[in-house]
Amino acid sequence: MRKLGVLFAITMLIAACGGSAAPSGSQGPAATTEADLDITGPVTITLWHALTSDPQKGALEAAVKKFNETNGKGITVQAVVQGNYTQLYQKTLGAIQAGALPELAHAYESFVADYTKADVVIDLDPYVNSKKNGLDQASKDDIYKPYFDTNRFAQYGNKLLSFPFTKSLALMYTNEDVLKAAGVAVPKTWQEWEQAVQKATKKDANGKTTQYGYAGTSDASYFNAMVLSRGGKIMSDDNKTVAWDGKEGLETLQMLKRLYDGGYAYTPTNFDWQNDFAQNKLAFTFASTSSRPFIAAAMKTPVAWNVAAPPGGKTVMFGANVAIFKSTPQKQLASWLFIKWFSEQDNTADWATKSYYMPVRKSAANNEALKTYWSSKDPQGKQAYDTIGASIPEPNVRGQQDIRDVITNMYVSVMTGKATPEQAIKDAGTKANQILKDAQ
């Protein structure tokens, strides 16, 4: 009964304050006026985040320290780690029920969609557009548009409910040494890519693969990235049905199926592909740009490698954002001022050199320290940065988490031979559309 007891205990914590409403809307924004206030006295705000380990944790703490020392308005930010993203989400849900939310929380789009259902998240548009405290037009143009897009929620009146924070990308990792040894050029189309994967694979006399061309997880994002790069779409324009179940999705599944069946591709266990890749035993994989330091660390001898958008040039945007919860006008403003500071050119550049996350501004590339860092230590960081403009956010509608499971199951059922690509994608599309319908 212990596990159940824990579950119940958490239930109780979540429910501790009688449950019903989140902090009341009485202090919610009367928009323009509140965003145009001044900070009148010392304000302390708390940021809950999921950066559990260095260098990211240390980088955030250093940034917070710098902000606290230099903001000149008496704002003190306290960054509190709340475990990994799942734990952070659970604790935030609990805090909603208990009415004990922090002022700011690190959150994925799907979290923000859930929190907004409880009416605790503030609309950032008035703050962004405030003449006094907002972003000027140059800054708005400087921040990559996909970063704004991903934080606008169609199902909540297209409001900007969170702001880019720990951003990354889904990219294709290519081991150039392996390709060179196999005598293949870097592929420019999916057809060339498939051939490259086959040529880079090595098999022993019994036909057993000793070196794979491609390591592919069943994570929905990489399927989505492949669909996008073939020119397909993830969602229909009205957000009512999925669009990955079309021609591009089917071609993706069929191609991968051929690679799996031929012994050219495998499904990695956890992060073992990183070792394979770093030791010239793997040609391609798809992963987050945040995997860069782990690849570098796994190398015993230097390896020539790069990251890029898959053939076709489009990919999926990754990474989490930060949302401000309803509190007092002073605290909300202080929270916004911190976020705004964090996204300033030099600060976002500094963040990128220390955390491996992507900077949010185009102009960050002009930052000397970042330039030096890229050229001397992290050339792949620059490659990743150059693809931000080609990244497309994944849907942030409610139900998306379940749809991701549907895609994963579709992928697994095809690759393990439980269903044909045609049948699997048809069933998965039907299921996903039903989920969207139920979540309306």
Add this chain to the structure above:
Amino acid sequence: MTGGAIAITQRAASRRRRLLIENVQAYLFLLPAFVVLLVFKIFPALYAIYISFFKWDIVQGAFRGIENYTDILFGSRAENWWRSVSTTITFALITVPFEIALALVIAYLLFQKIRGRAVYRTIYYLPYITATVAAAAVFEYLYHPQYGILNTILSSVGLGPLRFLQEPTGIFEMIGNRFGADVPAWAAGPSLSLVSVAIFSIWHFLGFQIVIFLGGLGNIPVEYYEAARLDGANPRQVFTRITLPLLTPQIFFVFTIASIGVLRAFNEIFVLTNGGPLDTSRTVSMLVFRTFFQQGQIGFGSAMGVLLTLLILAFTLVQFRVLERRVQYG
């Protein structure tokens, strides 16, 4: 009324007073434990029942009566629910009997006077005190499709490689396929993935059961064995006629504990397969976790939690009814 009667009444009154004080004292001693239980167990359990009657999607919504339950049992959630109930029971059926049989055999061997007995006993107990998550992470590598030692062994005898934790195909179907037979879907059996988790589970909990059985074996009077030997019983007869019957209390205990443990297993499944592949290892506790925490459907999640409790309760009751009669105490 005589003086004697008054004295008796007074004595009775003082006895009652003493009894009262004793009772109050006893309850005071019980209070701390009771408060802890109340706050962390009883109240949350009752509150979960309360939640389960509401649409509680992130925030409390409309009262739904038993509709969450009917949706789970017969409605929109039924497919997933019954599938995970079936997975849970399958998991219990492949884990518990093997676990007990193996523990019994090993305990019996460890009870013999063999050299290095204490060392073996320690070794067999080690898995149980190893953190589940850490041990599961190690098993992930034993099961690794390319680098795992299991596949290395299998391929050295011309079998495999198998995908183990990534394999959604039923084991009977896999065996059938190897011999070119077409196995119908209903006979496919549990997925290799679920069986792999079960093997971990057996390995992990074996030590605890061995210790219980060792205790039981130590309680059997030596005279019985001596008498049996004098009567010319062979070792097999000694085991089946004396050891086994006199171990029934321990077997019953272990069976109950193991069944409950397996029915609400979570950590090992979470680490090894996270419910996949194709949901073939999504037991009820995994389903509750996903519904409650990952989908934020707190009402449904709580209702499933309550149903899981009832399921375990029913299971345990059946065990008590059916099996306790066969238990021989001393």
